[in-house]
Amino acid sequence: MDRDRARALLEAVREGRVTPESALESLARAPFVETAEGRVDLHRALRQGLPEVIYGAAKTAPQIVEAMRTLAAHGQAALATRVPPEVAVHVREALPEVEYLEDARLLCLGPAAPVRTGLGSVLVVCAGTADLPVAREAVAVARRFGNKVELLADVGVAGLHRLLASLELLRSARVVITVAGMEGALPSVVAGLVAVPVIAVPTSVGYGASFGGVAALLAMLNSCAPNVAVVNIDNGFGAAALATLINRA
Amino acid sequence: MDRDRARALLEAVREGRVTPESALESLARAPFVETAEGRVDLHRALRQGLPEVIYGAAKTAPQIVEAMRTLAAHGQAALATRVPPEVAVHVREALPEVEYLEDARLLCLGPAAPVRTGLGSVLVVCAGTADLPVAREAVAVARRFGNKVELLADVGVAGLHRLLASLELLRSARVVITVAGMEGALPSVVAGLVAVPVIAVPTSVGYGASFGGVAALLAMLNSCAPNVAVVNIDNGFGAAALATLINRA
Amino acid sequence: MDRDRARALLEAVREGRVTPESALESLARAPFVETAEGRVDLHRALRQGLPEVIYGAAKTAPQIVEAMRTLAAHGQAALATRVPPEVAVHVREALPEVEYLEDARLLCLGPAAPVRTGLGSVLVVCAGTADLPVAREAVAVARRFGNKVELLADVGVAGLHRLLASLELLRSARVVITVAGMEGALPSVVAGLVAVPVIAVPTSVGYGASFGGVAALLAMLNSCAPNVAVVNIDNGFGAAALATLINRA
Amino acid sequence: MDRDRARALLEAVREGRVTPESALESLARAPFVETAEGRVDLHRALRQGLPEVIYGAAKTAPQIVEAMRTLAAHGQAALATRVPPEVAVHVREALPEVEYLEDARLLCLGPAAPVRTGLGSVLVVCAGTADLPVAREAVAVARRFGNKVELLADVGVAGLHRLLASLELLRSARVVITVAGMEGALPSVVAGLVAVPVIAVPTSVGYGASFGGVAALLAMLNSCAPNVAVVNIDNGFGAAALATLINRA
Amino acid sequence: MDRDRARALLEAVREGRVTPESALESLARAPFVETAEGRVDLHRALRQGLPEVIYGAAKTAPQIVEAMRTLAAHGQAALATRVPPEVAVHVREALPEVEYLEDARLLCLGPAAPVRTGLGSVLVVCAGTADLPVAREAVAVARRFGNKVELLADVGVAGLHRLLASLELLRSARVVITVAGMEGALPSVVAGLVAVPVIAVPTSVGYGASFGGVAALLAMLNSCAPNVAVVNIDNGFGAAALATLINRA
């Protein structure tokens, strides 16, 4: 509840239109819906300008269905991330209007946000073909959140010419999301070439001493470029949400 | 070298005003100055709109002096981060015009950038008094880079009322930098209250299982808020540089 | 063997009613039953006021059945924790009177303890829907151990209003169990709001740099609130057992 | 601000005794004092029944002095933990009434809480002589917080007879704090002998593969006894604060 | 090749019975058999008094069969450790005389060594029922290597009376193998009660912060008892081999 609404409420109390007890209830009443399995947040769109997103990794199909239905019933779009195909199938049986992007493991309910002209475009750059699922999660989420998005794939640093060939594209973006596993060097190189914020997404691509993405994560946290910040391993969604807020005018 | 300058150079070659050999030299010639100790980058300001910043942690005073002098000789402002007081003393003996912010361990040469109206203000929020040195590095750097900056200190999550009392301030910023050690919970709580990008800076404040800031770092990487990205432990400088780029119109 | 029984035994020796050899045997004889697979402890109820609990994770169905039968034969209730459904099926074939709570992976033999009025109620708070299985283990165990228990679910710190809306419930408990994965910030926030002991249970919910619950565990160990103590990752059972002892008058 | 005070405030608004603007201010006004270096929490005593405690590890003497003075000016007792002797000297120069327990690195301002009869006594048990500083921090804090406290030292598990000789003392406590470094086995053994909550404090005593207390910490988190919870390495203060809350009737 | 055989060979060269070339070959010829898949060591029995043992974890059934056949063809007994049941089935189809102890995942070819009276008996002590597979590997191997072996199971430290009830058995052994997961406290307690070498075997029993046996491993490495040495996690075989050498007169 923001300050303006609080002030209006208190005015109503003074004028006798609202009882103190009732005002107290309003002050305490949170903008969520209590369901059998949780408290679905209805006001994130209001608070953050982003729709509520359901973390689908450890949820059952019925839990996802219930949360999506609640959001839909309140007129909100919704996403569910990290949903395995076998769960998605069951969700779509219950909610056939839901779209599933298997590559990005993303369930989408309701229309995408209209493209805002905002500050510019979001560019998603990924190091190798194996990083594509994470990159595609970022692309899909950023698009649904109303950004103009482009994807530049397979430009790992051991073949610099592939990256340098797209310098113009790199420099045209308002914010760059870099997605890389293994040695995670891509963000440092990209950040040295552009003058905008770079969000680094380490991926779990690799083996042995990559430790499920830790090597890439550490490299990104230690980037000698000053314009890099990092999100969790494989977190394409978070990178896209953050990029959306950066891209807003 | 950007595409326009390359095109102009090639035109000059075609018109015979520049020989191919000389053009080749120009294409290869990098925008740096070779000194006894390194290659000082003169074009970061041009490339990124940020002045060159010297990583002072493992450098001797003469190395810092030489790099700063080179930058000054080319008309550039310069910063040096993580400079211990005993090194700073020697740098200032050689370059008395340099300013030293001991709390932030920051050496500053030349004038700060003029404040840009940009998109809004940068808010630096820190959890405890012990986090202040890192927070102050962020504040000082962001100010020198031309931002309007505010500091909200000592608002750890175990006393929520201190944070909630400043809700209005929190919501007025274009970008928030959160600085916290120990359990590193502050960014998650702050990010849920604002609708802008939140940069999380873990600090090495703590003992035992804080592992020099690792506990806070991991907490921040795992934030359930979608609008958080993380920089290295104690990296107030990086957070401020990134915030500057986010804050630009 | 407690001090009083030892004294009585020694008196019997002095009076010649018991031979020294036999007394020696009694002193050495432990309150357990030797079975084919182990030594079932019969005196934990006597020693700790808690029934014996079988760690079911690495046991076969026959091992669990034997232990439960032995306890039942001595008139004791029993629990088995972390029992996978496919093992539980076989246990219940052998012991149909056993109840299985699949969500909590808990096998229960015999009646629950009667609810003691004790010092108050146990409140289990969990951050997200994905943490519910661990929270439900805590709820189920605490109930069987005779506590009045309430559950507050889906109140993660990135949507503080959901938590603050239940402040009254939070402050009514004698002991609070907080269950959270990812950044594990919930216990710090809750502990700042209540004046009772808070037991923190990290969960393995999360991915990437959550490292199976390590991020949450470290956050909880580093809580800046002074009234937090931590149990093992996903250890809902341990939290409930400890809460039971705290709750006793 | 609790619910009752909020209700009274709203009644005053309705009756016209307080303007909405002023009520809004009151709702927002947090119970802390803004100083040059932080926000000193004045209401922890009210919220938690524990005085405010200053984390002294990374603070300068002037920072500690200011915080203590602020608390004293509001009639509150105060502690500062983890204060090195060279800092303590300067604090006591400014505030001669402050007491310093060097062994426990604890600064104390104001009178200790009166001993409450509460539920019983707090027993602090430590494994070796090297663990004594941490144990003494726990003892000193628990005493100042109004508990009856006893200390049982040097009863490591490799010489069980030393521990078993004090079985009666062990079983007389309402809550036991166990302090151990190296293999950290003491809490498991103690917890098997008592029927009360056991708080385990790992210490950094050890070398090599003790990794500064990690070995002990992990052992304690994995205790097979159900009545053990763990605090941070060397955190004698936290254990005492928690024990205080457990010990309350 | 030992020194006596080398001397005899050199004598033969001097006397002209062996040519230098041939002696050179003998000196270089190693006591192994080259097979398609490896070099089977035939002289370990001679060098160490222990039969060759095949590490079965990452080998195919044909690889194990070939190694066992080669050893059998040279009159040697053989063991294969860590053999999963599905591999063991195929080995036994090819070599029906091989015995398989499923619980210990051990394949045995040829007769066990005759029991040597040696210095005494080997006692295997394990903390919980879940540790039994590792304990049984130790028991089975130690028996095949000719030791008198006893097993004391389910005597975890949280129920000390179970362990203390068998003090006489503990003190009768020449060497004790302790097997424990979770907090790994058993070796420290046992080692304080006996006057013989204690070999500690951490097991992977546990969850969460047990990290697959790391917690127990670290606890054992940090034992404050001076008579403990540690082998790899779940390495019942190694403990038994070492105990055999300790037990020899």
Next chain:
Amino acid sequence: MDRDRARALLEAVREGRVTPESALESLARAPFVETAEGRVDLHRALRQGLPEVIYGAAKTAPQIVEAMRTLAAHGQAALATRVPPEVAVHVREALPEVEYLEDARLLCLGPAAPVRTGLGSVLVVCAGTADLPVAREAVAVARRFGNKVELLADVGVAGLHRLLASLELLRSARVVITVAGMEGALPSVVAGLVAVPVIAVPTSVGYGASFGGVAALLAMLNSCAPNVAVVNIDNGFGAAALATLINRA
């Protein structure tokens, strides 16, 4: 694009044979082919003298097929590493001319490089039978890259005579690749016996505290022999590629 080609291009601009715009395009045009799934590098053979190698671990069969087809269409040989059998089957259905070495998980398209006499031979030494898959990957790749290769298997350091028996073979190589899991001691011992570069490949063979090859990796990085360098765990391919470049005259 190398310097000579750049010079020729610029000459053509000067002579008017090429327009600046077109030259600019050429300078920017990278030597790769854009496909639906990535940018296939065609010039690695030119740049490094090694054919392009596809990292097959996280790719689908269609992705591998497309990359291989593209390379074949440009007359290049190709390898794909770490391809599981079930993926390989599908690749070979689409590209029957591809060869699959199941043991090494290697897909090979096109002829092997002709054996160069170069500087000498590559020797692959492995510690145990379980390390053979990694060793065979190294052997297969080194052969396809045109080296004379030999394999010395099952010469672990706990049976030194097996290794010393092949001293002549060891000393005949130009470069040695050592492959070992568990304690990873083989490279140190081998490197002390030869006067050539030794590439160490840790393997994930082992259990418990081998941590998936970390123990071997650390041992190799800490080798007290000065002629050892290390590649990633299980990275037989990388060792072979590097050995090829070392072996070149």
Next chain:
Amino acid sequence: MDRDRARALLEAVREGRVTPESALESLARAPFVETAEGRVDLHRALRQGLPEVIYGAAKTAPQIVEAMRTLAAHGQAALATRVPPEVAVHVREALPEVEYLEDARLLCLGPAAPVRTGLGSVLVVCAGTADLPVAREAVAVARRFGNKVELLADVGVAGLHRLLASLELLRSARVVITVAGMEGALPSVVAGLVAVPVIAVPTSVGYGASFGGVAALLAMLNSCAPNVAVVNIDNGFGAAALATLINRA
């Protein structure tokens, strides 16, 4: 208290020579002396045949002096390990009869044990000169505990000939202690050459990825030789104590 003394005590009770109360006291009375700083164990010599050893790392000089005096007053020899020179000086001022071996950081009070012929000799082997302090601790302790001890130094595995030159010495020992840092390969190689128990002591010698001895520790835990057990990093004392018990007839 051993079984025989318990039986005698109980006989005395039966015969009326001892009252039950008094017997109870005796049973409970532990064989230790309560001092200001701890409980000094007087019966370890009786229980384990080893004198009490004081862990000197975290103790003050007065604490060590008090413990040594107490032991001396009861006619026992004593050692204190890991005592820094500056502490040792103060101990020797108070107890001039104490001997200090600076290299081994060992304080010794009272005569060494007489050399027992026992089973044979203890051989301490160390890899490099830098490992000598730990090796010398092992040598000094083993000698004081009554063993015949030999030292073989500087025989790292990268120069095998140095080790093989002493094969006869290696094979003459009853038990071998191997001391090595860096890659920690020495125990595996030595254990393959002898037929006796090998105790491995990792040292903190090394830098970078040796992680203070962790690399050597892991290598030793993963030894492919079956006759190796490991003690803590730099724990020469523990190795010697264990070797003493192994060496006993």
Next chain:
Amino acid sequence: MDRDRARALLEAVREGRVTPESALESLARAPFVETAEGRVDLHRALRQGLPEVIYGAAKTAPQIVEAMRTLAAHGQAALATRVPPEVAVHVREALPEVEYLEDARLLCLGPAAPVRTGLGSVLVVCAGTADLPVAREAVAVARRFGNKVELLADVGVAGLHRLLASLELLRSARVVITVAGMEGALPSVVAGLVAVPVIAVPTSVGYGASFGGVAALLAMLNSCAPNVAVVNIDNGFGAAALATLINRA
């Protein structure tokens, strides 16, 4: 002892010129000198073509002096690495002819090896000024070992133009040593630009999540370039030794 000398010795035995006993001694006699502190290896030059190098980090000045004197007495050059200035001073007092390179912490005795034309030159590339000490160790050692060496400094990947400006130099080397801390991305980028072996040296330059060089180490082990191998953190010496062997014709 190599095969030819062994054959000659055996011939001498056959011909009666050498007794078997004496031959046995010769076979066993290792090419080292036994000193008070260790076994100085005299034959490394013979075995590996590299002079003996003394690991100076944990040695006293007298130990280094003795080893160097022994080597000099046998006509060998010698290096000592990682020698702190305060130790170097004492060594040079005893051996004034020794040269000390403080930046590289290297003590050098005797003449450098003559420059071999070999296969080409060794290029040492380092990312930042702070990496220079390690780079200079590599340069100094490679020069003393007879290589033509060049140094390219301060070419971190966040300012690619600095690196690309030296492409010609990069491509002229026979082997490249890359030295980098922080994110450790330099080897991947360099290796993609050259066709020769690249040795990667991680440095401990960095802070926070660089973990003393671990971040750089992991990045280098996970390089997606196939021509990279890694040595220990800060191990400039090892890289130079290996480069020397690679560079030999």
